[in-house]
Amino acid sequence: VRPAVSVDAGSVDQSDPVSMVFRKLPGVSASGMGLRLSQKFVFLLFLSGLVTLCFGALFFLPDSVRLKRIFLDRKPVVSREATEERLAGGKALEDLSLSRSRAESVSERATVVDHHGADTDTFSYAKFKRCLLKPPLGRDYGKPSDPNTNERREKVKEMMKFAWDNYKLYAWGKNELRPLTRNGHLGNMFGGLKGASIIDSLDTLYIMGLMDEYNDAKEWVQTSLDLNSNGEASLFEVNIRYVGGLLSAYYLTGEEVFKSKVLELGEKLLPAFNTPTGIPRGVINLGSGTSWSWGWASAGSSILAEFGTLHLEFVHLSELSANPIYTEKVMNIRKLLNKIEKPHGLYPNFLSPVSGNWVQHHVSIGGLGDSFYEYLIKSFLMSDKTDGDAKKMYYSALEAIEANLVQKSPGGLTYMAEWRGGILDHKMGHLACFSGGMIGIGADDGVPEKRQHYLDLAAEITHTCHESYTRSATKLGPEAFRFDGGGEATATRLSDRYYILRPEVIESYMYMWRLTHDPKYREWGWEAVEALEQHCRVEAGFSGIRDVYTTTASHDNMQQSFFLSETLKYLYLLFSDDDLLPLEDWVFNTEAHPLPIIRKSCLQDEKQHEM
Ligand code: DMJ
Numbered sequence: 001v002r003p004a005v006s007v008d009a010g011s012v013d014q015s016d017p018v019s020m021v022f023r024k025l026p027g028v029s030a031s032g033m034g035l036r037l038s039q040k041f042v043f044l045l046f047l048s049g050l051v052t053l054c055f056g057a058l059f060f061l062p063d064s065v066r067l068k069r070i071f072l073d074r075k076p077v078v079s080r081e082a083t084e085e086r087l088a089g090g091k092a093l094e095d096l097s098l099s100r101s102r103a104e105s106v107s108e109r110a111t112v113v114d115h116h117g118a119d120t121d122t123f124s125y126a127k128f129k130r131c132l133l134k135p136p137l138g139r140d141y142g143k144p145s146d147p148n149t150n151e152r153r154e155k156v157k158e159m160m161k162f163a164w165d166n167y168k169l170y171a172w173g174k175n176e177l178r179p180l181t182r183n184g185h186l187g188n189m190f191g192g193l194k195g196a197s198i199i200d201s202l203d204t205l206y207i208m209g210l211m212d213e214y215n216d217a218k219e220w221v222q223t224s225l226d227l228n229s230n231g232e233a234s235l236f237e238v239n240i241r242y243v244g245g246l247l248s249a250y251y252l253t254g255e256e257v258f259k260s261k262v263l264e265l266g267e268k269l270l271p272a273f274n275t276p277t278g279i280p281r282g283v284i285n286l287g288s289g290t291s292w293s294w295g296w297a298s299a300g301s302s303i304l305a306e307f308g309t310l311h312l313e314f315v316h317l318s319e320l321s322a323n324p325i326y327t328e329k330v331m332n333i334r335k336l337l338n339k340i341e342k343p344h345g346l347y348p349n350f351l352s353p354v355s356g357n358w359v360q361h362h363v364s365i366g367g368l369g370d371s372f373y374e375y376l377i378k379s380f381l382m383s384d385k386t387d388g389d390a391k392k393m394y395y396s397a398l399e400a401i402e403a404n405l406v407q408k409s410p411g412g413l414t415y416m417a418e419w420r421g422g423i424l425d426h427k428m429g430h431l432a433c434f435s436g437g438m439i440g441i442g443a444d445d446g447v448p449e450k451r452q453h454y455l456d457l458a459a460e461i462t463h464t465c466h467e468s469y470t471r472s473a474t475k476l477g478p479e480a481f482r483f484d485g486g487g488e489a490t491a492t493r494l495s496d497r498y499y500i501l502r503p504e505v506i507e508s509y510m511y512m513w514r515l516t517h518d519p520k521y522r523e524w525g526w527e528a529v530e531a532l533e534q535h536c537r538v539e540a541g542f543s544g545i546r547d548v549y550t551t552t553a554s555h556d557n558m559q560q561s562f563f564l565s566e567t568l569k570y571l572y573l574l575f576s577d578d579d580l581l582p583l584e585d586w587v588f589n590t591e592a593h594p595l596p597i598i599r600k601s602c603l604q605d606e607k608q609h610e611m
Pocket of ligand 1: 371431502503504562566590591
């Protein structure tokens with residue numbers, strides 16, 4: 001036995017890790033432990049075995065995804081968030097502080113500058129215009145040569161002017177017009193942002209050639225669009241209406257004010273992505289950057305149609321800012337969705353932004369799911385058909401939808417049912433009627449043997465949605481219609497009978513017209529114009545109605561901003577020549593704001609020419 005002696009640095013073998021460990025323990029002398037070399041070796045072996053075991057266990061524990069994230073990803077700490085989520089009953093407070101998100105976004109910007117250095121590729125509008133295949137407004141603003149069609153188009157333009165004039169007169173600067181009470185509505189969807197109807201109308205006014213009105217709208221954006229609000233906004237709604245509206249106003253006009261506003265706004269949305277998985281929450285405070293899940297969404301989950309409907313706008317934010325952060329955020333969502341297991345290949349509507357797992361097995365092509373599928377095929381098209389992942393995900397999702405949700409009624413109508421953990425609910429929402437157009441625009445890029453089949457399916461769905469209109473007294477369609485309880489394509493519940501000026505059915509008419517030039521789609525569109533005029537036009541604007549099955553109108557006193565942005569725009573395009581916003585150059589976001597196809601190779605060639 002050797003006597004215990006205290007050691008100093010000089011007496012410890014610096015290359016011997018065991019001695020080093022003991023030396024770190026206060027009052028313990030390495031040599032005093034009296035370990036021989038072989039014992040030290042065994043001890044070291046034991047220690048490293050223990051460490052390997054603990055580390056390996058992370059991968060087998062039941063909640064290993066979460067643990068892996070804590071230890072490996074260095075993502076935000078979960079425990080505080082989880083606690084707060086429990087305390088707030090699903091309204092989980094964002095785990096990162098404002099200062100963190102601000103710092104992050106500053107450093108992210110700095111990275112861009114570093115990456116690009118003096119060579120920062122600022123967006124050139126002229127270059128972008130040269131890469132379009134056709135002029136955006138066609139030869140003559142898409143004016144149809146047939147006088148009857150032109151008359152119909154003029155009627156739609158008059159409707160837009162009427163809706164706009166009344167908004168301007170009674171609700172200027174507010175989000176929507178209340179046409180019965182002749183005042184404005186702000187609501188709580190946009191976090192204190194105002195002028196939703198103005199932003200949503202910019203491109204519609206511009207393509208219709210309503211230039212005085214467009215100029216008023218532009219001036220309002222210049223002087224009054226205040227992005228420094230401090231309220232709670234729906235990330236999805238702000239993105240599709242404000243980001244989408246400003247982006248397309250910029251791409252159509254080249255006015256710098258739209259670009260600078262949209263980049264300012266885009267940056268305010270980034271903190272919503274600061275979650276353990278990077279899946280954003282539904283609600284964000286635009287001032288503080290704090291974000292929440294919707295109180296009604298089960299277990300603090302995020303909604304598929306919300307976090308899955310950011311891709312087009314965010315890719316364009318990166319284009320305009322030369323900052324890859326926006327694309328990275330949406331690519332991260334894409335990656336996670338691609339990776340996780342999908343029941344029967346389907347994407348459920350609720351996903352936890354904390355664990356990255358599905359929360360409920362409810363699948364719908366209507367509300368809560370809809371535009372996620374739309375953005376897959378449109379991401380592919382907008383990438384000039386280079387985004388192979390989006391393409392793959394879209395066609396496999398469509399296959400799963402066909403296998404599990406597409407149904408034929410006894411009366412021969414094709415419809416999309418909803419799916420609840422394997423059980424079908426034979427109901428189709430008005431929102432799901434966009435799918436006729438979506439399947440139509442995706443038909444051509446499917447496998448050759450299925451192209452005609454997809455086009456037929458698109459036509460059948462559009463036909464069913466038209467039936468939901470023709471089977472009502474007003475010739476407008478209900479919010480949801482069913483295929484059980486004896487009825488077909490009709491609402492059986494009182495609460496499903498309303499129509500709030502929604503665009504989806506007309507949207508599908510427009511795409512199907514462009515794809516087939518079957519005159520029935522223009523006829524169906526005209527039926528809708530007549531019905532809108534008869535049942536929704538009131539003295540001071542257009543209003544939704546409470547029951548499409550009665551002609552004694554009960555108006556809901558709301559002129560939705562999407563009526564100006566989508567319903568009237570799609571009607572106008574339906575009666576225009578195809579060279580107005582040609583589909584070879586533009587994709588429409590889910591609020592009908594046109595965004596240009598990004599032709600990377602052309603933009604790069606253009607750059608070389610300039611050098
Ligand atoms: C619009 O805001 C968008 O079309 C969205 O995708 C769904 N809901 C409305 C119109 O119905």
